[in-house]
Amino acid sequence: MEVINVNLEAVGVKHSQYPGTGLPEVAFVGKSNVGKSTLINAMVRRKALARTSSSPGKTRTINFYNVENLLYIVDVPGYGYAKAPKSEIEKWGRMIEEYLEKREELEAIVMLVDIRHEPGQNDILMYEWLKHYGYDIIIAATKVDKINRSQIQKQLSVIKKKLNLSAQDKLIPFSGVSKAGVEELWDVIENIVGIEKNN
Numbered sequence: 499m500e501v502i503n504v505n506l507e508a509v510g511v512k513h514s515q516y517p518g519t520g521l522p523e524v525a526f527v528g529k530s531n532v533g534k535s536t537l538i539n540a541m542v543r544r545k546a547l548a549r550t551s552s553s554p555g556k557t558r559t560i561n562f563y564n565v566e567n568l569l570y571i572v573d574v575p576g577y578g579y580a581k582a583p584k585s586e587i588e589k590w591g592r593m594i595e596e597y598l599e600k601r602e603e604l605e606a607i608v609m610l611v612d613i614r615h616e617p618g619q620n621d622i623l624m625y626e627w628l629k630h631y632g633y634d635i636i637i638a639a640t641k642v643d644k645i646n647r648s649q650i651q652k653q654l655s656v657i658k659k660k661l662n663l664s665a666q667d668k669l670i671p672f673s674g675v676s677k678a679g680v681e682e683l684w685d686v687i688e689n690i691v692g693i694e695k696n697n
């Protein structure tokens with residue numbers, strides 16, 4: 499998809515603050531600092547629309563990016579950020595859980611894992627929890643620019659095995675730096691959400 503029009507339309511921590519347009523939503527989830535906001539910028543071809551940071555815990559609200567009035571890309575705070583106060587962590591946990599569990603407009607989830615590492619216990623729990631709710635899940639194995647080409651297949655197998663991915667789950671190597679995987683990810687999302695932009 500060639501994105502021309504995109505804007506941060508809503509920022510919220512509870513249901514009443516989320517958009518009421520009924521457009522389909524695709525949420526980006528994953529460990530804190532894995533690269534969710536960076537991936538979103540790559541997908542909408544903006545350098546810094548979604549705020550990124552080298553230290554974890556940057557995104558703390560649920561952010562809805564309206565893309566061409568066709569769908570929302572939703573930036574969700576990361577999990578596993580241990581340094582925040584416990585009360586904050588619990589608050590985010592509830593907010594994320596409620597959004598993922600109850601949001602009717604949510605049609606697909608992109609879960610990010612770092613291609614360099616074996617998925618952790620948090621990732622496994624999140625994946626299984628999302629599966630349980632019946633979502634179509636796309637795994638984006640990100641930061642692929644940080645490993646050698648020859649390592650890619652091996653790392654993808656590690657992720658597949660550790661998360662116990664099913665045959666219909668998509669696993670896409672991605673990089674916010676080289677932009678590898680952008681088109682493939684859009685194709686999969688467009689298919690699931692059933693949109694096509696004429697341009």
Ligand code: GTP
Pocket residue numbers: 528529530531532533534535536537549550551552553554555556557558574575576577640641642643644672673674675
């Ligand atoms: P939270 O909002 O804290 O949950 O983090 P996030 O998942 O949104 O991560 P963010 O996009 O802020 O990126 C975290 C760090 O990883 C930043 O320093 C990014 O520049 C870096 N980063 C993200 N994606 C990539 C990538 O594909 N390649 C490389 N080399 N660095 C990346």
Ligand code: MG
Pocket residue numbers: 534535536549550556557573
């Ligand atoms: Mg972020």
